[in-house]
Amino acid sequence: MTNLEGAPAEASDVRGRVAELHAIREQARRGPSERATEAQKAKGKLTARERIDLLLDEGSFNEVEPLRRHRASGFGLEAKRPYTDGVVTGWGTVHGRTVFVYAHDFRIFGGALGEAHATKIHKIMDMAISAGSPLVSLNDGAGARIQEGVSALAGYGGIFQRNTKASGVIPQISVMLGPCAGGAAYSPALTDFVFMVRETSQMFITGPDVVQAVTGEKVTQNGLGGADVHAETSGVCHFAYDDEESCLEEVRYLLSLLPQNNRENPPTVESDDPAERRGEALLDLVPADGNRPYDMRKVIEEIVDDGDYLEVHERWATNIICALSRLDGQVVGIIANQPQSLAGVLDIEASEKSARFIQMCDAFNIPLITLLDVPGFLPGVDQEHGGIIRHGAKMLYAYCNATVPRISVILRKAYGGAYIVMDSQSIGADLTYAWPTNEIAVMGAEGAANVIFRRQIAGADDPEAMRARMVKEYKSELMHPYYAAERGLVDDVIDPVETREVLIRSLAMLRNKHADLPSRKHGNPPQ
Numbered sequence: 013m014t015n016l017e018g019a020p021a022e023a024s025d026v027r028g029r030v031a032e033l034h035a036i037r038e039q040a041r042r043g044p045s046e047r048a049t050e051a052q053k054a055k056g057k058l059t060a061r062e063r064i065d066l067l068l069d070e071g072s073f074n075e076v077e078p079l080r081r082h083r084a085s086g087f088g089l090e091a092k093r094p095y096t097d098g099v100v101t102g103w104g105t106v107h108g109r110t111v112f113v114y115a116h117d118f119r120i121f122g123g124a125l126g127e128a129h130a131t132k133i134h135k136i137m138d139m140a141i142s143a144g145s146p147l148v149s150l151n152d153g154a155g156a157r158i159q160e161g162v163s164a165l166a167g168y169g170g171i172f173q174r175n176t177k178a179s180g181v182i183p184q185i186s187v188m189l190g191p192c193a194g195g196a197a198y199s200p201a202l203t204d205f206v207f208m209v210r211e212t213s214q215m216f217i218t219g220p221d222v223v224q225a226v227t228g229e230k231v232t233q234n235g236l237g238g239a240d241v242h243a244e245t246s247g248v249c250h251f252a253y254d255d256e257e258s259c260l261e262e263v264r265y266l267l268s269l270l271p272q273n274n275r276e277n278p279p280t281v282e283s284d285d286p287a288e289r290r291g292e293a294l295l296d297l298v299p300a301d302g303n304r305p306y307d308m309r310k311v312i313e314e315i316v317d318d319g320d321y322l323e324v325h326e327r328w329a330t331n332i333i334c335a336l337s338r339l340d341g342q343v344v345g346i347i348a349n350q351p352q353s354l355a356g357v358l359d360i361e362a363s364e365k366s367a368r369f370i371q372m373c374d375a376f377n378i379p380l381i382t383l384l385d386v387p388g389f390l391p392g393v394d395q396e397h398g399g400i401i402r403h404g405a406k407m408l409y410a411y412c413n414a415t416v417p418r419i420s421v422i423l424r425k426a427y428g429g430a431y432i433v434m435d436s437q438s439i440g441a442d443l444t445y446a447w448p449t450n451e452i453a454v455m456g457a458e459g460a461a462n463v464i465f466r467r468q469i470a471g472a473d474d475p476e477a478m479r480a481r482m483v484k485e486y487k488s489e490l491m492h493p494y495y496a497a498e499r500g501l502v503d504d505v506i507d508p509v510e511t512r513e514v515l516i517r518s519l520a521m522l523r524n525k526h527a528d529l530p531s532r533k534h535g536n537p538p539q
Contacts, residue, residue: 040078040095048119056212057190058256060100060115063150066260067113068104075102076136082128082160094120097128098153101136103145106267109279112140115150118190123153125196126160130167137174144273146183148263151200151213152190168195175202180375183270187263188213188249189256191233201248204372205266205324208239208249209259215242215249247328247361266322269336269343270376277377278343285317287340287516294508298385300449302425305351308333311383311423312346315339315512321346324369329361330354334369336378340516342523345373348383349434351424358430359390360403367406374414379519382420382435388428388455405538408433412440413535417522419515422446422502427455437501442525443518445511446502448493458483 043049043059052059058066064073078100081093098120103112114136116123125133140147156164178184179202186200188208192215200206200215208215216237223229223236235241242249253259271278291314298306312335313319321337331354335346347366349356373380389400411418411433420434420441431452437444446452455463458479462469465482472478496502506514 036079036095043117043119044094045119052119057118057152059119060117060150060152063187063189063256063260064100064102064104064113064115066257067148067150067263068106068111069108072104073102073113074104075100076139077101077132080128080132082126096120097126097132098123099125099129099132101132103136103139103143106146106264109267109272110143110145111148111267112136112143112145113148113150116153116190118152118154121154121157123190124155124157125153125164125167126157127163127167129157130164130170133167134170134174137171137178140182141174141178144182144275146185146267146270146272147178148185148187148267149199149203150187150189151192151196153196154191155194155196165195168199171199172202175199179204180274180371182273183267183376185263185266187259188215188239189259193217193219205250206242206248207251207253207259207263208242209256210239210252210254212256214238243325244327247325247365250324252327262322266336269322269338274375274377280343281338281341283317283338283341285340288513290509291315291512292509294511298423298447298449298508300424302387302451305355307352308348308350308356308383308385312337312348315515316344316346317341325365329359329365331356331359332362332366334366339381339512339519342519343378344381344519345369345378346381346383347434349386351385354390355387356385356425357387357390358404358407358433359395360398360400363400363403363407367410370407370410370414374410374416377416379417379522380411380414380419380435381515382418382441384420384422384426384431384434385424386427386430386434387425388430402538404429404433408439409535409537411435413529413537414440415525415527415529417519417525418442419518419522420444421506421511421515422450422452423508424449424451426450426452428453437503442522444502445504445506445514446493446496447508447511448505449508450493450496450502450505451491452496452501453491 049059079095080097081095082097096117098117099114100117101114103110114133137147175184184203185205186203190213194217197215197217214233214237220231220233220236223231239249239252243252251262269278293314297310312321316337316339321335323333323335325334331350333348333350337344337346370380389404418435418441432438435441469475469478493505497505
């Protein structure tokens with residue numbers, strides 16, 4: 013029971029008070045009006061509570077501060093004080109494990125952030141950090157509530173500060189289910205993973221109108237900051253889906269692969285896939301000819317449990333693969349060159365993509381498996397002027413700084429600095445294995461022969477025949493499969509069909525690995 017102004021009506025006894033409570037709670041649960049709900053549905057979007065119900069286990073949601081209302085005045089705000097203030101916050105479970113969540117309610121003030129709204133988010137973030145549980149934000153808001161002025165902007169500052177405090181402590185996942193513009197976009201950028209839904213979610217710092225006014229460029233909201241743009245071009249988005257239901261189901265799957273916090277290991281499950289299963293298909297998947305491409309995803313499928321893995325940033329920097337999977341039920345992070353894309357070379361975007369993934373895995377106690385088939389760094393003026401040196405160093409720094417178990421497998425090519433950067437034994441890999449098709453060298457035989465035997469080739473009666481002879485000699489002397497093993501640079505040369513079993517046994521040995529970094533406030537990684 014409420015009066016016309018939304019204030020509690022008089023109730024004469026306990027039953028009346030309880031009835032009044034239930035009426036208020038129901039009003040908060042329903043939201044502002046059926047008309048607002050219909051408008052949300054017309055955009056192809058679910059309501060905040062429907063989204064929470066899809067994310068969390070059935071019946072597990074516990075709401076925090078559902079009756080919170082703003083205290084602002086001016087610009088008509090004093091006459092409009094809906095419960096929740098446009099954000100639903102609380103905790104529940106995903107696969108039985110505690111997860112904290114906040115969801116913008118676009119039906120109320122367009123999901124815009126005001127002081128009370130921000131305070132609710134700050135509280136649930138603090139609770140997640142204290143409880144040591146993941147935090148999922150379901151974003152669908154129009155930015156800062158202009159009517160509340162600088163107080164709204166300060167609310168964003170509190171969110172950013174907590175995002176940073178929680179970084180590497182608890183998993184943080186941002187799910188973009190509507191617009192996210194201006195400074196608000198920096199909160200998702202600070203989190204571990206960003207999910208987006210095509211057509212209905214956008215992220216940008218300055219909108220299309222501002223872009224056109226300043227630069228003269230005409231662009232749509234989706235063309236500027238839609239899911240496909242951020243999944244393929246900018247790398248801001250890790251996962252993009254066609255609908256909210258699929259998106260939230262994948263968030264649940266990702267959470268099943270992550271620990272609750274940095275003090276725990278990821279959940280281990282019983283696997284029906286035998287640890288000793290032989291990968292006979294691997295003998296045909298990877299050609300011995302280093303110039304022939306193949307799909308590294310098929311190699312991963314053959315090695316991991318039941319061929320199941322979750323690829324991160326699948327459509328950005330496709331020359332390298334970053335994925336979460338399981339080996340004998342234990343979660344692992346996989347970094348692998350993709351010969352089907354740019355021959356698997358490392359470039360600026362691949363270095364950034366893998367560096368962030370390595371840091372995430374290390375923060376949350378996820379062992380790293382590296383599958384190498386890398387011909388080097390991508391040459392070119394654009395790469396050099398774009399800073400490939402400092403960007404490539406990000407990947408190097410991330411590997412060198414990681415203390416989780418690290419195992420590398422060299423499938424085929426491993427040339428030059430790219431070989432060193434890709435978790436070679438010299439930068440701290442715990443175990444390094446190679447297939448008998450491996451070619452570990454400073455560079456390819458053709459290039460090396462042209463440098464070393466330049467004079468002999470130039471002075472020969474038949475330069476091409478001399479070049480072929482020198483290439484063959486270089487390969488036989490320095491690039492045979494056992495050269496690195498003879499010098500202790502790889503721990504063993506293994507039969508490809510035994511790769512899965514070798515990795516599982518190695519992980520079991522390294523499970524209790526403990527490594528201390530030097531005492532320091534923090535490192536200064538390359539930017």
